[in-house]
Amino acid sequence: MPTPDLETALTGARLVEEAGALLTLGEEPERMVAHAFERLGQLVPYDLATVLLREGEGLRVAYAVGPLATPQLSEARIPVRGNLRLQNALKARSRPATFEEDDPGEDTFHGLLEMPHGHSCLVAPLRSRGETFGLMTLDAMVCRQYPESVLHHVGVFASLLALGLKQAEHLARLAERERSLAEEVSYFREVQRRDVLQEPLRAGSPAMLGILDQLRQVAATAATVLITGETGTGKEKVAQTLHHLSPRRDKPFIKVNCSALPASLIESELFGHVKGAFSGAASARKGRFELADGGTLFLDEIGDLPLDLQPKLLRAIQEKEIDPLGSEKSRKVDVRLVAATHADLRKAVAEGRFREDLFYRLSVFPIHLPPLRERPEDIAALAEGFLDRFARENRRPSIRLPEAVREQLEAYAWPGNVRELHNVLERAAILSAGHELRLPPGALPSRSASERTGRPLTWEAQERAYLERLLRHTRGKISGVDGAAALADLAPSTLLSRLEKLGLRPKDFREA
Numbered sequence: 001m002p003t004p005d006l007e008t009a010l011t012g013a014r015l016v017e018e019a020g021a022l023l024t025l026g027e028e029p030e031r032m033v034a035h036a037f038e039r040l041g042q043l044v045p046y047d048l049a050t051v052l053l054r055e056g057e058g059l060r061v062a063y064a065v066g067p068l069a070t071p072q073l074s075e076a077r078i079p080v081r082g083n084l085r086l087q088n089a090l091k092a093r094s095r096p097a098t099f100e101e102d103d104p105g106e107d108t109f110h111g112l113l114e115m116p117h118g119h120s121c122l123v124a125p126l127r128s129r130g131e132t133f134g135l136m137t138l139d140a141m142v143c144r145q146y147p148e149s150v151l152h153h154v155g156v157f158a159s160l161l162a163l164g165l166k167q168a169e170h171l172a173r174l175a176e177r178e179r180s181l182a183e184e185v186s187y188f189r190e191v192q193r194r195d196v197l198q199e200p201l202r203a204g205s206p207a208m209l210g211i212l213d214q215l216r217q218v219a220a221t222a223a224t225v226l227i228t229g230e231t232g233t234g235k236e237k238v239a240q241t242l243h244h245l246s247p248r249r250d251k252p253f254i255k256v257n258c259s260a261l262p263a264s265l266i267e268s269e270l271f272g273h274v275k276g277a278f279s280g281a282a283s284a285r286k287g288r289f290e291l292a293d294g295g296t297l298f299l300d301e302i303g304d305l306p307l308d309l310q311p312k313l314l315r316a317i318q319e320k321e322i323d324p325l326g327s328e329k330s331r332k333v334d335v336r337l338v339a340a341t342h343a344d345l346r347k348a349v350a351e352g353r354f355r356e357d358l359f360y361r362l363s364v365f366p367i368h369l370p371p372l373r374e375r376p377e378d379i380a381a382l383a384e385g386f387l388d389r390f391a392r393e394n395r396r397p398s399i400r401l402p403e404a405v406r407e408q409l410e411a412y413a414w415p416g417n418v419r420e421l422h423n424v425l426e427r428a429a430i431l432s433a434g435h436e437l438r439l440p441p442g443a444l445p446s447r448s449a450s451e452r453t454g455r456p457l458t459w460e461a462q463e464r465a466y467l468e469r470l471l472r473h474t475r476g477k478i479s480g481v482d483g484a485a486a487l488a489d490l491a492p493s494t495l496l497s498r499l500e501k502l503g504l505r506p507k508d509f510r511e512a
């Protein structure tokens, strides 16, 4: 028959063994603490068991279990100042201690719980790497519940509990870090994918060649650049080119479209947020400013940036510092800012929709992209670039741009600018079977004279335009009284040979 002391020692050893197993299971911390304390209760009964973690000058109730664990206790703050027992327990070399609470002022949960005079308490330090990061406490309503003999086992239990808590904390931090890294990696993959498709800026007109010169000069500096121009004129292309010409080319080029995001999201998208900054912010997130650190941040449609965010952007540019949402600390960022807009920012300033100070700060180096109709000399270079890319991407032999088609393209007004040119050429390339580009009928919607450039068409382009209209009118019919030859007052064979010379096929107009 074991003596009571021996029995306590055996139960203690078993308990510590079991608690050790529970605390290294890698369970979610709440469950782990609850399970471990349940085992401990078999050796040292309690009405309240808690884990108190150091926070600022005091302690915070992180976990509380047992019949006395009221909701009021959870997350409650416990002052340490003026409480000698807690101060001693938190000292570097403190050991688990038991005492009877006779001075209500010394009571750990004073003001939170009503405990009888002289009830039993036990406090043990929680340590990691030599630092006491918290305390574990046991309280029982009755007197003399905790004999000195259990202190050793409670001490070993507390060490295991400390290890378990720290492990849980590290695992959570790792998981969070992994999640945020995965997000960054997928973001950069996307950016890189776009960069791989990156094509050089094409220029043939004096205006664009001049802009290219300006880009080379300003690229070397850190100056903010404002690019203006109609939609589709190549503002983003120019911003990318600036980045590639600059010493920042190996760092990220990050784009934010200020009009694509709801106003409520732009702030956190640009500047990031800390965990819990707003409901739904389950974890911290880096903003685009930080993602662009060392590189270039391209703010497209800057005219749509909400007025109340404009001072924050101004501060980011001037102080090179950002304040993530919910954070008390500013962060330094080294970002080259390029902004673009199709809107008239001066007008927006005059109407009070855009801050004047921000406008001046952004337009240190303005670049205006003229509409494509004002620089037809770019069209051949652009078209050849698009056709090369199309052939490469589709593994097709290269497609030539016939002179007559080029002239037609140059005579068109391009309301959608370079983007429209790209789309028209892509469609034409798909429909052209041979090595020469053929514009399908109706590829360039005809516009009223006032919408055109005013530049007279060449003879050939004029002839093509006429013949296309003619064939559309007769739905590809050549002979007969209502055929195209009769209407044009030409012999059918003459008409056919002209059509052939221009690469026009009557059958293309039949279904049109």
Ligand SMILES: Nc1ncnc2c1ncn2[C@@H]1O[C@H](COP(=O)(O)OP(=O)(O)OP(=O)(O)O)[C@@H](O)[C@H]1O
Residues within 6 Å of the ligand: 199, 200, 201, 202, 203, 229, 230, 231, 232, 233, 234, 235, 236, 237, 238, 300, 342, 382, 385, 418, 419, 422
């Ligand atoms: N000079 C150029 N050389 C080669 N490609 C160009 C050039 N200008 C524009 N592009 C191409 O034309 C398309 C439209 O250009 P981009 O997206 O840069 O225009 P944008 O002015 O930023 O348009 P938006 O105002 O609608 O955002 C893109 O595919 C772009 O790569």
